[in-house]
Amino acid sequence: MSTDNSLSQAKSPFLKEAFARGYLNQCTDVEGLDKKFAAGPVTAYIGYDCTADSLHVGSLVNIMLLRLFQKTGNRPVTLMGGGTTKIGDPSDKNEARPLLTDELIASNMAGIRSIFDKFLTYDDSPTGAIMANNADWLDGLKYIDFLREVGRHFSVNAMTKMDFVRRRLDNEQNLSFLEFNYMIIQGYDFLELSRRHDAALQMGGSDQWGNIVQGVELGRRIDGKELFGLTTPLMATASGVKMGKSVGGAIWLNAARLSDFDYYQFWRNAEDADVGRFLKLYTELPIEQCEELGAAKGAAINEGKKVLAYEATAMCRGKEAAEAAANAAATTFGGGGLSADLPKVQAPEGTIAAGMSIQDAFVAAGLAASKGEVKRLIKGGGARLNGEKIDSDELVVTSADVDADTGAVKLSSGKKKHVLLVA
Numbered sequence: 001m002s003t004d005n006s007l008s009q010a011k012s013p014f015l016k017e018a019f020a021r022g023y024l025n026q027c028t029d030v031e032g033l034d035k036k037f038a039a040g041p042v043t044a045y046i047g048y049d050c051t052a053d054s055l056h057v058g059s060l061v062n063i064m065l066l067r068l069f070q071k072t073g074n075r076p077v078t079l080m081g082g083g084t085t086k087i088g089d090p091s092d093k094n095e096a097r098p099l100l101t102d103e104l105i106a107s108n109m110a111g112i113r114s115i116f117d118k119f120l121t122y123d124d125s126p127t128g129a130i131m132a133n134n135a136d137w138l139d140g141l142k143y144i145d146f147l148r149e150v151g152r153h154f155s156v157n158a159m160t161k162m163d164f165v166r167r168r169l170d171n172e173q174n175l176s177f178l179e180f181n182y183m184i185i186q187g188y189d190f191l192e193l194s195r196r197h198d199a200a201l202q203m204g205g206s207d208q209w210g211n212i213v214q215g216v217e218l219g220r221r222i223d224g225k226e227l228f229g230l231t232t233p234l235m236a237t238a239s240g241v242k243m244g245k246s247v248g249g250a251i252w253l254n255a256a257r258l259s260d261f262d263y264y265q266f267w268r269n270a271e272d273a274d275v276g277r278f279l280k281l282y283t284e285l286p287i288e289q290c291e292e293l294g295a296a297k298g299a300a301i302n303e304g305k306k307v308l309a310y311e312a313t314a315m316c317r318g319k320e321a322a323e324a325a326a327n328a329a330a331t332t333f334g335g336g337g338l339s340a341d342l343p344k345v346q347a348p349e350g351t352i353a354a355g356m357s358i359q360d361a362f363v364a365a366g367l368a369a370s371k372g373e374v375k376r377l378i379k380g381g382g383a384r385l386n387g388e389k390i391d392s393d394e395l396v397v398t399s400a401d402v403d404a405d406t407g408a409v410k411l412s413s414g415k416k417k418h419v420l421l422v423a
Helices: 013-021 030-038 057-071 102-119 143-149 163-170 182-197 206-223 260-268 272-282 287-294 298-317 319-335 358-364 371-379
Strands: 043-049 075-081 130-133 199-205 228-232 344-346 383-385 408-413 417-422
Touching: 013 030, 013 057, 013 272, 030 199, 030 228, 043 057, 043 182, 057 075, 057 102, 057 199, 057 228, 057 272, 075 102, 075 182, 102 130, 102 298, 130 182, 182 199, 182 206, 199 206, 206 228, 260 298, 260 319, 272 287, 272 298, 287 298, 298 319, 358 371, 358 383, 358 408, 371 383
Parallel strands: 043 075, 043 199, 075 130, 199 228, 344 417
Antiparallel strands: 383 408, 408 417
16 A cells, blocks of 8 residues: 555656645555556546435545546546445445335436536547446346356455444444445456456545455456556545535535535535635645635635635536526625525415415425424524514514515525525
């Protein structure tokens, strides 16, 4: 395994830029991989199981890494887990994932593909991205033949030392034989991609290190190939919160899951200490500019946060969406007005016209999970209707509260969460 010190000595454009931006954590052989890059374009892949119809911000650093990989003259492969999703990756879970149907997996795969189209270029050029699906080779496996060819190269002694296996066993949590097979299947994916697309490098999060090393070793043992592994560090905020999570839930990359405004606000609300680091990881601005913006102190750091929010949103949602979200934020937080670009939720037909309780309104808008939560929000002074503080949990929202331009009422939970409830 290569250390941070050896990673800093990398010479290839991809590894140098990736290290400078903070993408790299571990590599099986930096010197060997450098030589591989020097010999010509390299093909690398990252795998994504299809457990939902969108990825979230926790996956974004690896997507940005694939984008950098392609921009530095290499071919990325996005491997969709049409087969492995039927098992479920147990690496970061304390219990088995629910088993999904083939139809749901296919639907989720289509949603995830739409994200990659924003970041990568899929074509037949030497650096054109490839979308692969491991169901193409896993669904037709003959079990006994597979065990004879592949299974014999995996040591149960080594497999039981894997972090997720030890954690389950130490905590006396069930680990099914199906899940235990996941690392063998993932190693086999690398073997297949090296055969089908000449993939020489697997990349992934640091939690995948053990699985990646198994794949590297499998390719050497069966095909005599020199394969490489590379991981990104565990991504968390300066305060230790895992990337992709927030108080309101996952920060989804697809607009159908999370509005452009809320996506923009996630980045706008970054912690001061994270601004420079996030700019290097999640935008393509020059490193010097990222560091300069991140070094600002006091109120001046807000300029860096605005740049981060705009650039990250433009990358994932498009420039038009980023501009609309920035304008909505300026209107909402700057002038105190009501912007038509805020997230919209349709109120049940006729409810506002008939008079809708403020508790029902907040629940319908998704700003609270229950009426009790709304009452506590109002009691704490954090609930507002059209910018005005709500003092009574018996308030009724009527047509008189509806803005003529937007056809909605603006509901606010605290200073940062706003929704237009459309009448």
